[in-house]
Amino acid sequence: MEIAKRQDEAAPSRAGRIWQSVRDSVAAALSGPRLQLASKAGLAAGLAFLIAPLMPGAAAQYPYYAPLGALVAMYENVSGSMKQGVQTLVGLGxxxxxxxxxxxxxxPSPVTVAVVMGLGVLLAGLPRLGVGRDWIPTAALLVLLVGGDNPDDFSFGYLLQMGVGVVVGIAVNMLVFPPLHFKAAALSLAELRWALAKQLSDMGAAMRETWPPEHEDWAVRSEALAQSARAVRAAVQKADASRQANPRRRLHAHNLDRDYNDLRGLESVTFHIQDMTEVLSDVIWEKDAPFVIPLPYSEPLAEALVAVSEVLRSMEDEHPDKQNELIAAAKAAVDALADRMASDDVNPHAPSAAESIVLNLHRILRVVRAGQP
Structure with missing residues (x-):
């Protein structure tokens, strides 16, 4: 099939994929948020180790567990730190x-160790333990083998020092520039909106070219658009999690409900554009496609695609009045083509794929109007 052939040709080489993966991994490890998290983890571990010798009784003999607790509780957002820290302490208990x-x-004996590990793994299957499930067999084994003849003192010191570290880790994460990911969410929404608009305008350009069109990158973007939509949802959810229990949220007001509404709208638009992409690709390159786009509809369909593309672009920074003008113009173009197709009898022997594209354009405009503030 032509589409599969173009996808294979567009796929990067194995060496290129490996290099891209390595470069992306290094960039992620050295990103600003990651460096900030690493700095706070180091600060929390140092403070926990400073405080650890001050603990009462036998707990002072196990100061190295305090920085471990601080690292366990360090997460990319405050609510995650609290949840992860509590789950860890429950698992330890x-x-x-x-x-x-x-x-x-x-x-302690080989049989005892085997029984402890087996029961620990069973308990780790309890629901809602999260990261705490991994600490159940670990804590049991440490008490059994490291606690030696004095498991009481070891258990007390182990749990107390880990608790101190968890508290320090949460406090540092909460008080030292707790991150808010509102800008990243807004940027990802804008990027997806731009990508969808470009897809529509590229398809509009293809309608005006001699078929098969010279520019065909748009025909293999369907999965990339879906991946972008999933990445945007992850970014909005990350922004939502970052505001929970975050003292900075009062200083940086942001309407996440609006972001979720925009996300749902863009996911719907993505679905419709994917459908149009597949339909138009089949019409152009599939020799046995059971439907066609009659030539008289090519230009008005191109105009409708470009008009809806301009609507999506306007949602980013245009004035509401300008947005309304573009929406009205796009609706007029889509409705005019729909009315024409309803009255014409251009090719009675093959169904027109233009009808499917027009229906999707109509639905996109309905989503855009419903999402306007």
Whole structure:
């Protein structure tokens, strides 16, 4: 098939994919948010280790667990730090309790270790434990083997120092520039809107070219658009999570409900544009396609595609009055073509794919109007 052939030709080489993956990984590791998180993790671990010797009783003998607790609680947002820290402490408590049950009836042995690990893994299957599930067998094994003849003191020191570290980690994450990802969410929404508008304008340009058109990049973008929509949803959800329990949210007001509305609208628009992309690609390159686009409809269909593209572009920074003008012009172009197709009898022997494209354009305009403030 022609579409598959073009997708294969557009696919990068294996070496190129590996290089791209390495470059993206390094860039992600050295990104601003990651460097900020690393700095705060280092600060929290240092503070926890400073405080650890001040703990009462036998807990002061295990200061190295405090920075570990700080690292465990360090997350990209405050609410995540709290959730992860609490889950870890719950997991530790369950693991320590499990170890005590077995220590009270038997000394450490290969059989005891096997039983502890098996029961720990079973308990890790409890719901809502999150990262805490990984600490159940770990804590049980440490109490069993490291606690030695004095498991009481070790368990007390282990749990207390980890708790101190968790508290320090949460406090540092909350007080030292807790991140808000509102700008990233807004930028990702704008980028998706621009990509969708470009897809429509490129398809409009294809309608005006001699077929097969010279420019065909638009024909293999369908999956890329879907991936972009998924990335935008992840960005909006990340922004939502970043505001929870974040003291800076009061200083940086942002309407995330509006972002979610825009996201749902753009996801719907993406679906309709994907459908149009597949339809138009089949009409152009599939020899046995059961439908056609009659030549008299090519120019008005191109105008309608470009008009709706301009509507999407205007939603980013144009004045509402200008947006309304563009929406009215696009609706007039789509309605005029729909009325013409309803009255014409251009090619009675093959169904017109133009009808499917016009229907999708109409639905896109309906989504845009519903999403206007």
């Amino acid at each position: 369950l693991g320590i309790g499990l170890a005590f049950m077995l220590v009270s009836v038997s000394d």
